[in-house]
Amino acid sequence: MTFSTPPLARSTVDRAAHLRTDAAWLAAARVDPRSRVLLVRDGSVATSGGDGGPGDPWAEPDGEVRLAVLDPVSAGLGEDDWLFLGLDAGDVPWFARRLPAVAQTPLTGVASDRLVHLPVPEPAATDGLSWTSLRSIGAVLDAHDAGLATSAVALDHWHTRHPRCPRCGAATQVTAGGWTRLCEQDRSEHYPRTDPAVIMTVTDAAGRLLLGRAAAWPERRFSTLAGFVEAGESLEGAVRREVAEETGVLVSDVVYAGSQPWPFPNSLMLGFHARAVSTRLTPDGAELAEARWFSHDELAEQVRAGAVVPPGRTSIARALIEDWFDGPLPVPAR
Numbered sequence: 001m002t003f004s005t006p007p008l009a010r011s012t013v014d015r016a017a018h019l020r021t022d023a024a025w026l027a028a029a030r031v032d033p034r035s036r037v038l039l040v041r042d043g044s045v046a047t048s049g050g051d052g053g054p055g056d057p058w059a060e061p062d063g064e065v066r067l068a069v070l071d072p073v074s075a076g077l078g079e080d081d082w083l084f085l086g087l088d089a090g091d092v093p094w095f096a097r098r099l100p101a102v103a104q105t106p107l108t109g110v111a112s113d114r115l116v117h118l119p120v121p122e123p124a125a126t127d128g129l130s131w132t133s134l135r136s137i138g139a140v141l142d143a144h145d146a147g148l149a150t151s152a153v154a155l156d157h158w159h160t161r162h163p164r165c166p167r168c169g170a171a172t173q174v175t176a177g178g179w180t181r182l183c184e185q186d187r188s189e190h191y192p193r194t195d196p197a198v199i200m201t202v203t204d205a206a207g208r209l210l211l212g213r214a215a216a217w218p219e220r221r222f223s224t225l226a227g228f229v230e231a232g233e234s235l236e237g238a239v240r241r242e243v244a245e246e247t248g249v250l251v252s253d254v255v256y257a258g259s260q261p262w263p264f265p266n267s268l269m270l271g272f273h274a275r276a277v278s279t280r281l282t283p284d285g286a287e288l289a290e291a292r293w294f295s296h297d298e299l300a301e302q303v304r305a306g307a308v309v310p311p312g313r314t315s316i317a318r319a320l321i322e323d324w325f326d327g328p329l330p331v332p333a334r
């Protein structure tokens with residue numbers, strides 16, 4: 001089994017970390033008409049050529065959706081609302097402008113990360129642009145744009161959620177081009193947080209794949225098992241624990257496959273393959289509503305029939321499943 005790199009792990013951007021502390025260079029680059037700016041807000045990026053639309057952040061975008069790319073003036077880049085993302089192959093500086101998250105109304109009865117985006121006043125140049133969730137657009141962006149958008153969304157989430165010093169509670173200042181926050185009270189520096197989570201294929205002796213449906217998900221959506229790494233735990237230990245806790249299956253031969261940033265809001269998904277040494281399924285009913293073993297033919301047939309909805313193409317879960325499947329999953333018949 002070989003692992004194909006999932007969409008958000010394909011960045012080709014030079015992060016140029018040595019320039020983050022070069023205040024003179026950053027000040028010049030921020031007004032350089034050659035510089036390029038993308039717009040980020042609450043897990044979404046501004047896009048053109050299609051409508052991300054409200055509602056399901058997993059929905060695949062319509063039409064030829066592209067990342068909206070602006071110059072610093074059109075983007076309305078201000079004094080303190082920007083992030084330095086790096087340099088592209090032509091030494092062009094890339095920035096993101098952070099737009100404030102608007103008041104949002106959770107849809108009744110759905111998970112808290114499925115929110116309705118309300119219209120918000122934006123720079124004039126964004127007329128005709130849409131906000132599209134990185135989750136839905138990730139799989140259609142090229143490696144260059146996916147890398148920029150992923151860093152922008154990850155940093156934006158961190159700033160929004162960590163405005164204060166965790167030591168003394170004072171408000172902190174953004175420094176290093178958006179990559180550090182500094183507490184002026186106790187001089188402590190704070191860096192973007194990333195929480196490791198493991199995600200895994202589990203196969204039995206017959207080559208069948210174990211998939212589950214989380215209790216919070218709609219009927220028919222199935223994916224690989226996953227969970228956060230606990231304090232003081234190894235990655236391999238987390239894989240064994242999560243599979244056992246959620247399904248009752250014991251696994252061995254835990255092998256690393258690859259990773260993908262998942263900034264919703266700040267996870268790093270670490271993918272593994274594992275071999276089941278028991279097959280009896282006892283889903284916990286709390287986190288996991290259903291667990292099933294699928295042969296290649298069963299999964300193909302059920303996806304084609306719409307009886308099983310696989311994870312979106314942006315996710316590492318999809319990449320792991322398609323590696324086991326040895327190719328793209330079939331498209332549901334309409």
Ligand SMILES: [Zn+2]
Nearest residue numbers: 165168183186
């Ligand atoms: Zn402090």
